[in-house]
Every structure is written in structure tokens, then in C-alpha cells.
Amino acid sequence: MPETAAHLASGKVRELYALEDGRLRLVASDRISAFDVVLATEIPDKGRVLTGLSGYWFSQTASIVPNHLLSLGADGRTTDCRRLEMLPIECVVRGYLAGSGWKDYRTSGAVCGHRLAEGLIESQQLPEPIFTPATKAASGHDENIDRDGAVALLGEARFDEVEALSLELYRFASARAAAHGIILADTKLEFGIDAQGRLVVADEIFTPDSSRFWPADEYAAGGPQPSFDKQFVRDYLESVDWDKRPPGPVLPADVVEGTRGRYIEAFARLSGIDFDAYLADPAVVLG
Numbered sequence: 001m002p003e004t005a006a007h008l009a010s011g012k013v014r015e016l017y018a019l020e021d022g023r024l025r026l027v028a029s030d031r032i033s034a035f036d037v038v039l040a041t042e043i044p045d046k047g048r049v050l051t052g053l054s055g056y057w058f059s060q061t062a063s064i065v066p067n068h069l070l071s072l073g074a075d076g077r078t079t080d081c082r083r084l085e086m087l088p089i090e091c092v093v094r095g096y097l098a099g100s101g102w103k104d105y106r107t108s109g110a111v112c113g114h115r116l117a118e119g120l121i122e123s124q125q126l127p128e129p130i131f132t133p134a135t136k137a138a139s140g141h142d143e144n145i146d147r148d149g150a151v152a153l154l155g156e157a158r159f160d161e162v163e164a165l166s167l168e169l170y171r172f173a174s175a176r177a178a179a180h181g182i183i184l185a186d187t188k189l190e191f192g193i194d195a196q197g198r199l200v201v202a203d204e205i206f207t208p209d210s211s212r213f214w215p216a217d218e219y220a221a222g223g224p225q226p227s228f229d230k231q232f233v234r235d236y237l238e239s240v241d242w243d244k245r246p247p248g249p250v251l252p253a254d255v256v257e258g259t260r261g262r263y264i265e266a267f268a269r270l271s272g273i274d275f276d277a278y279l280a281d282p283a284v285v286l287g
């Protein structure tokens with residue numbers, strides 16, 4: 001008999017369920033968001049690509065930190081995981097100056113209390129990656145906080161632990177991505193505490209929805225960079241008359257197919273695994 005799954009929460013493009021035995025089930029849809037709006041058109045297999053990549057990275061980083069993954073579903077888009085007490089911050093690591101990091105630097109010369117050299121330009125690589133935590137806002141627009149702000153939420157010992165682990169995870173994945181022509185500009189990690197009080201990495205890890213992936217061969221600091229996965233969608237949305245309020249426009253078939261191809265290419269380049277092999281047996285990413 002199939003187990004019952006109670007719906008717990010909806011993300012923009014994912015759903016979270018509680019199973020009867022206490023496990024959680026994350027289901028990644030094929031929905032895509034751009035300019036903060038979920039679009040009317042899905043990208044076939046996007047949820048499978050993100051689930052497979054996350055599974056791959058959880059497996060590859062298990063010697064750095066334990067993770068919440070228990071099993072991948074045969075559908076390729078379902079992750080069963082351990083239920084944790086989630087930490088109240090987003091653990092962001094930035095190796096390049098983009099998004100809110102660039103915005104904060106331009107305004108104040110610092111990002112989350114990290115004072116940076118003068119004269120840096122948009123998308124420039126930082127001399128070393130920095131840990132730039134943010135609060136989880138219900139609105140979805142997280143607020144960057146400094147060390148003191150994060151220590152007030154976590155305590156000093158736990159802060160030091162997640163900072164060190166986040167930086168180590170970023171260094172591991174960015175080196176792997178760089179070797180395959182992809183810049184991992186920044187990433188957002190989520191941690192929780194298990195029943196034994198151990199720190200565990202959860203949610204999704206090093207996916208294009210939780211990270212900025214840039215094609216290395218097109219990298220040129222001094223402005224915004226093309227997104228490895230979403231650039232066709234962004235270019236199309238900028239070419240039509242849309243005020244960036246919901247509902248988003250329907251995407252043409254060539255934009256959908258091109259974007260699907262980019263997701264599948266990111267999966268294959270980062271993991272070294274053929275996407276059809278993943279579809280045939282999702283556990284292939286777990287080694």
C-alpha cells in the first residue's frame with residue numbers, strides 16, 4: 001500500500017510533504033521562475049535535472065558534511081530526506097560580486113560586514129570566497145546580515161561551524177565546476193540539526209536554482225553575466241512587452257527547448273553522468 005504524504009509547504013517551484021514515518025519528501029516540479037515570477041510555461045525535466053544534481057553533490061560532499069538525503073524516487077524528481085530542525089538563516093557563499101552582494105558593495109563598500117577593496121566591478125571574482133548569511137524572509141526577499149546578526153540567531157559556536165562548512169563546500173564545488181567550464185559565482189546552502197544534534201546540509205545543493213552558474217567562456221567582469229541555464233528565458237522576457245508582474249508570458253517552443261538543453265548540459269558537465277542514464281536509474285548519481 002502506498003504511504004500517505006501530507007502536504008507541508010509549497011516553494012515557488014517545489015513541494016514539501018511529510019511521510020507517515022517522519023521522513024520528508026521534496027518534489028521538484030518543472031516550473032521555472034524568472035524576475036521572481038513563476039512562468040506560465042514549464043521546462044520539461046527541469047525538476048529531474050535539479051533533483052539529480054542535488055543528489056550528485058550530496059553524494060560527492062558526504063565526507064565534508066552529512067546531508068539529509070535518504071533516497072531518490074524512481075520518477076527522478078522526488079527526494080526522501082530526514083526531517084531536521086532547520087537553522088533560521090540562509091548560508092550564502094560568494095566567490096564573485098553579483099546580485100545583492102554587488103548592490104550592497106556599491107552602497108556601502110561592504111557585504112554582510114566583509115569590507116572589500118575599493119574599485120571592484122560587477123561580477124568580479126573576490127580575492128577569496130566570503131560567507132554572507134541572510135535571514136529567511138517570508139516575502140522571499142532575504143535580508144543580508146552580518147556576523148553579529150547571524151551569531152544572535154545561531155550562537156557563536158554554530159555560526160563558526162556553518163561558516164567553515166559552507167566555505168569548504170563552496171570551494172569543493174566551484175573547483176569541480178571550473179574544471180568543466182562553469183563558474184559557480186555564488187550559492188545558497190541550508191543546514192539543519194538532526195535528532196542527535198549534528199549539523200546536516202539539507203534542501204537542494206549546487207543547483208542552478210540555488211546558485212549562479214555562469215559559462216566560463218563568456219565571462220567578462222564589468223556588468224551582469226549571462227546565466228548558464230536561464231539566459232534564453234531572460235532574453236525572451238526582455239524582448240516582449242511584460243511588466244514583470246504575474247502571470248508571466250507563455251514561452252515559445254524554441255526558448256523552452258533551448259533552456260531544457262542548457263539544464264541537461266549543466267547536469268552532464270557537472271556530474272559527468274549522461275542524463276538518460278539518470279532517467280533510467282536516478283540512483284546512478286549516488287555513486
Ligand code: PZK
Nearest residue numbers: 009010011014015016068082083084203
Ligand atoms: C525544509 N524547506 C524548504 C519549502 C520545498 C522546500 N530536511 C528538512 N527538514 C525539515 N525541514 C526542511 C527540510 C529540507 N529540505 C525545507 N522547508 C523546510 C521548502 C517549501 C517547499 F520543497
